[in-house]
Amino acid sequence: xxxxxSGEQEDKKNFCxxxxxxxxxxxxxxxxxxxxxxxxKSRSLSQNAGYWRICTILxxxxxxxxxxxxxxxxxxxxxxLGAGYSKKVSKSVVPKSLTKAxxxxxxxxxxxxxxMCEFFGLKDYELTSSENRxxxxxxxxxxx
Numbered sequence: 001x002x003x004x005x006s007g008e009q010e011d012k013k014n015f016c017x018x019x020x021x022x023x024x025x026x027x028x029x030x031x032x033x034x035x036x037x038x039x040x041k042s043r044s045l046s047q048n049a050g051y052w053r054i055c056t057i058l059x060x061x062x063x064x065x066x067x068x069x070x071x072x073x074x075x076x077x078x079x080x081l082g083a084g085y086s087k088k089v090s091k092s093v094v095p096k097s098l099t100k101a102x103x104x105x106x107x108x109x110x111x112x113x114x115x116m117c118e119f120f121g122l123k124d125y126e127l128t129s130s131e132n133r134x135x136x137x138x139x140x141x142x143x144x
Contacts, residue, residue, distance in 0.1 A: 050132070055079070057125055079113050
């Protein structure tokens with residue numbers, strides 16, 4: 001039996017009590033093992049593949065244009081800042097982490113990368129259908 005729960009704190013307490021009493025009941029019927037762990041949801045490499053593929057494609061063009069040492073993380077940060085996906089820390093504005101990006105925010109970031117590709121005159125940079133599907137599937141499961 002596998003139980004998953006996310007919700008309000010009071011609901012969690014009630015759910016935990018129900019799970020505890022169910023576990024005790026099952027233990028009374030014979031050997032039983034219980035394991036509790038926190039579920040960590042994150043995008044897989046395949047779900048992020050399109051985003052990072054576009055950043056990698058852009059890196060040499062950004063480096064040539066700005067003369068900076070540039071990698072895919074630098075391009076990602078440029079896209080985040082350009083799209084307003086940032087937070088104020090002290091007196092600086094810094095890009096936010098992708099780990100908590102919503103589907104809408106990821107869409108905005110990808111559109112920002114598309115604009116950067118258009119600026120540099122690149123072709124064939126769009127997300128593939130499988131990359132798009134992986135992203136949509138991730139957020140569909142996330143919202144349930």
